[in-house]
Amino acid sequence: MTNIDRAARWAVRQTALPTVVKPCLNCSGTRHHPSGKFRVNANGKLLDVWLLMSCATCDRTWKTPVHERVHVQSLEPALLVAYEANDPAAVRALTMSPSLAAKNGYRLDWTGTWDLVVSTARPSRTVLITFELPAPIRVERLLTLGLGISRGEVRRMVADGRLHLPMAPDAKAHRDFEFTIDQPATSRDEVRQPAPPPTPRLRASG
Ligand SMILES: [Zn+2]
Numbered sequence: 264m265t266n267i268d269r270a271a272r273w274a275v276r277q278t279a280l281p282t283v284v285k286p287c288l289n290c291s292g293t294r295h296h297p298s299g300k301f302r303v304n305a306n307g308k309l310l311d312v313w314l315l316m317s318c319a320t321c322d323r324t325w326k327t328p329v330h331e332r333v334h335v336q337s338l339e340p341a342l343l344v345a346y347e348a349n350d351p352a353a354v355r356a357l358t359m360s361p362s363l364a365a366k367n368g369y370r371l372d373w374t375g376t377w378d379l380v381v382s383t384a385r386p387s388r389t390v391l392i393t394f395e396l397p398a399p400i401r402v403e404r405l406l407t408l409g410l411g412i413s414r415g416e417v418r419r420m421v422a423d424g425r426l427h428l429p430m431a432p433d434a435k436a437h438r439d440f441e442f443t444i445d446q447p448a449t450s451r452d453e454v455r456q457p458a459p460p461p462t463p464r465l466r467a468s469g
Pocket residue numbers: 287288289290291292318319320321322323
């Protein structure tokens with residue numbers, strides 16, 4: 264059996280879209296959710312495209328600029344169709360986009376947006392973790408969830424060289440990575456030598 268066959272796959276699965284954190288202009292709320300719609304405005308050959316978001320407190324709509332006065336021919340036709348059809352995949356991609364967040368000065372809150380699907384109960388030596396969404400998650404949080412051990416145990420295993428991570432345990436990952444795990448020390452120490460042939464029992468003399 265090759266190593267690839269034995270590689271386990273864990274998946275960070277999307278359960279919700281991130282919350283957009285930005286002060287509302289109408290109330291003291293800061294949390295916004297995409298309404299699922301775009302607004303496209305044509306002015307001659309120039310287009311404005313907004314992603315519409317709603318304040319979670321007062322429901323006021325906030326138009327998030329996606330494209331501003333962009334020439335219609337510079338926009339991919341499929342993209343324009345997606346905006347005009349309020350395509351859920353386009354809403355999802357833009358709501359999760361760190362560059363759109365940076366451009367418009369808001370923060371994304373990824374709390375409650377994911378869960379971890381662990382495919383095998385016992386980890387094999389190599390585990391590939393795939394990300395369905397770019398949620399930044401501490402590596403040790405994924406490992407405590409996936410391996411069912413404490414954060415202290417994760418750090419001990421890294422220190423002992425039993426767990427090999429591509430980054431520090433408290434670093435945040437947001438895309439696919441692999442780690443390797445050695446068998447626990449107890450089972451590694453067990454099977455070593457074939458059992459010795461039975462020897463006659465020595466009797467204590469006297
Ligand atoms: Zn509000």
